[in-house]
Amino acid sequence: MTQASLDVSSSRRRLALDGLGIAASAVGFGLVFGLTARSAGFTTLDATLMSVVVFAGAAEFAAVGYVATGLPLPAIMLLTGFLNARHLLYSASLAPRLQPRPIVERLAAAHVLTDEAFALAAAHFARVGRVDMPGYWIGAIGAVFVPWNVATVVGVVLGGAIPDPARFGLDVVFPAAMLGLAVGLVTNRRELVAAACSVVVAVALAVAVAPSVGIIVGALVGPAVGLAIPGPPALETALDPAPMGHVGREDPLGEPDGSDRG
Amino acid sequence: MTPYLVLVAFAMAAVTYPSRALPLIAPGVERLPRRALQYLRLVGPSVLAALAAVNAVVVTESGTTRIAIGIVTAGTLLGLVIVVWRRNLLLGLVAAVALVAVSRATGIAPLP
Numbered sequence: 001m002t003q004a005s006l007d008v009s010s011s012r013r014r015l016a017l018d019g020l021g022i023a024a025s026a027v028g029f030g031l032v033f034g035l036t037a038r039s040a041g042f043t044t045l046d047a048t049l050m051s052v053v054v055f056a057g058a059a060e061f062a063a064v065g066y067v068a069t070g071l072p073l074p075a076i077m078l079l080t081g082f083l084n085a086r087h088l089l090y091s092a093s094l095a096p097r098l099q100p101r102p103i104v105e106r107l108a109a110a111h112v113l114t115d116e117a118f119a120l121a122a123a124h125f126a127r128v129g130r131v132d133m134p135g136y137w138i139g140a141i142g143a144v145f146v147p148w149n150v151a152t153v154v155g156v157v158l159g160g161a162i163p164d165p166a167r168f169g170l171d172v173v174f175p176a177a178m179l180g181l182a183v184g185l186v187t188n189r190r191e192l193v194a195a196a197c198s199v200v201v202a203v204a205l206a207v208a209v210a211p212s213v214g215i216i217v218g219a220l221v222g223p224a225v226g227l228a229i230p231g232p233p234a235l236e237t238a239l240d241p242a243p244m245g246h247v248g249r250e251d252p253l254g255e256p257d258g259s260d261r262g
Numbered sequence: 263m264t265p266y267l268v269l270v271a272f273a274m275a276a277v278t279y280p281s282r283a284l285p286l287i288a289p290g291v292e293r294l295p296r297r298a299l300q301y302l303r304l305v306g307p308s309v310l311a312a313l314a315a316v317n318a319v320v321v322t323e324s325g326t327t328r329i330a331i332g333i334v335t336a337g338t339l340l341g342l343v344i345v346v347w348r349r350n351l352l353l354g355l356v357a358a359v360a361l362v363a364v365s366r367a368t369g370i371a372p373l374p
Binding site for chain 1 (some may be wrong): 263267270271272273275276277278279281282283288291292294297300301302303304306307308310312313314315317318319320323327328329331333334338345350352354355356358362363364366367373
């Protein structure tokens with residue numbers, strides 16, 4: 001076994017452990033989604049179909065409310081599209097790394113690209129310095145897709161027997177997990193400035209306009225401000241088009257060798 | 263199965279999936295200018311930090327959105343401290359959940 005594969009194995013173990021907390025949260029809120037859908041008149045199959053084909057928790061919760069209040073379909077589509085527009089950023093961020101993968105694999109990966117899947121994958125890829133698709137599937141399917149969908153079914157079936165996940169503190173898992181995984185991606189001053197600016201803009205616009213607007217605009221403005229900060233020399237060189245050691249075409253966003261940390 | 267709800271599910275998927283897939287299947291992404299690649303590299307920490315912040319300090323009640331520093335904020339920060347200190351996300355999440363659950367169970371913090 002090579003050192004590189006050892007590193008991947010270690011990172012996958014860490015990914016699986018990180019994913020446990022996220023899976024617990026997905027189960028808690030999947031149960032509540034199932035219960036909410038049932039109370040809005042969804043059958044088990046209706047709720048399951050939505051969870052499998054849409055697979056976007058916040059949009060699904062919102063959709064139950066839209067349906068219950070009789071919102072017309074075009075409006076549901078418009079609001080869903082807007083709520084999920086941030087996925088465009090995840091996809092664009094991962095695209096340079098995933099480009100060498102077969103298109104069928106990329107199409108499948110896109111379906112399960114949620115907030116949590118992106119966070120776990122981005123942290124894992126940064127640790128191993130390259131794409132690791134088994135790691136992607138562990139996070140996207142093992143920690144999110146399966147728990148969410150199984151819990152949806154159970155939630156519809158069990159109905160009123162389900163307690164509020166907030167009683168168990170599970171509502172803190174999502175922000176704590178996102179922040180914890182963001183920390184793993186901050187390896188230099190430029191990334192720190194981008195993340196900090198993103199927070200300020202996101203919170204300000206979330207209050208002034210809407211939370212989804214704040215998140216999207218914050219995530220767009222933060223990197224632009226971060227680019228104004230001089231990057232580490234190693235990173236600048238690694239992102240040059242010319243071949244650079246182990247950071248090549250397969251991983252244009254990869255860590256050069258850890259020398260840009262701190 | 264309710265035909266209208268099936269239609270709703272597929273309509274929602276029709277507007278969600280493209281945002282996840284289009285950049286992944288667009289040709290030539292790996293040949294973007296260096297500046298664009300640097301920008302994309304910064305999207306990860308930025309979007310995750312934005313998601314965390316908005317979920318930790320912003321609440322919407324009765325149609326009004328406001329900043330609310332509460333037990334979820336404290337739990338998120340406790341999780342952050344433990345992740346930075348121990349380099350262990352699961353441990354951070356367990357501590358955050360424990361803080362929030364105990365605070366609510368003992369009445370220190372209200373249920374949302």
